[in-house]
């Protein structure tokens with residue numbers, strides 16, 4: 001096992017100029033932060049683990065007369081959380097995709113032209129999948 005791991009490590013460094021281990025660590029850290037944020041405002045869709053939904057806190061107010069202002073506030077909060085959640089979900093899935101590309105050996109290459117993405121760009125955005133010319 002140790003020999004295989006060392007051999008793979010050697011190959012990565014021999015064929016690629018980017019430090020995959022460094023970016024893998026960055027991506028793992030980012031995935032952890034995003035997962036924490038997603039869990040704090042939402043919950044994972046039980047039928048689709050890649051989908052997150054904002055948590056509705058309606059059950060907390062059912063025991064007493066409902067103040068329409070409060071309902072409006074809660075709906076607003078829910079909508080804000082949903083929008084935030086959507087953004088974080090997109091980021092989280094991009095990070096997960098980048099981690100998949102590391103595993104597949106395609107990380108750091110532009111998905112359009114195949115050129116290596118400059119390290120500075122990956123430093124700023126480790127989940128970038130295109131070179132600067134092909135960035136959206």
Ligand SMILES: [Zn+2]
Pocket residue numbers: 110111112113114115130131132133134
């Ligand atoms: Zn490109």
